[in-house]
Amino acid sequence: MSRSRILGAGMAIATLVLTGCVGPGGPVTAPSTTEQPGSPKRIVAAIQGDPHTLYQKLNPSSRVPGIENLELMVNTGLGVANDSAALEPRLAEQLPTVQNGLWKISPDGQM
Numbered sequence: 001m002s003r004s005r006i007l008g009a010g011m012a013i014a015t016l017v018l019t020g021c022v023g024p025g026g027p028v029t030a031p032s033t034t035e036q037p038g039s040p041k042r043i044v045a046a047i048q049g050d051p052h053t054l055y056q057k058l059n060p061s062s063r064v065p066g067i068e069n070l071e072l073m074v075n076t077g078l079g080v081a082n083d084s085a086a087l088e089p090r091l092a093e094q095l096p097t098v099q100n101g102l103w104k105i106s107p108d109g110q111m
Helices: 001-018 067-074
Strands: 079-081 085-089
Touching: none
Parallel strands: none
Antiparallel strands: 079 085
């Protein structure tokens, strides 16, 4: 190998190492914890990998760490069962039931 090729390869490796050690471009600030009235609510989630789908049963051979938790956040329902198997509201303020009047059954049996 010629000396210029060795020098070029060494420069390339040094450049890669140095660019990998560079910190963020600007100052990092903590996200604001106060919300303005009427502003949209946001949830930020991170997992260790690239999910192929947000429903793990479609791709059971994929084992991306954290995909189960992301799936629960994305595919959650109006209510979820707690430890004692009682339904608690998750996305709704109250769960619709016939007793609280939020679930209505018409005289012909339709809901």
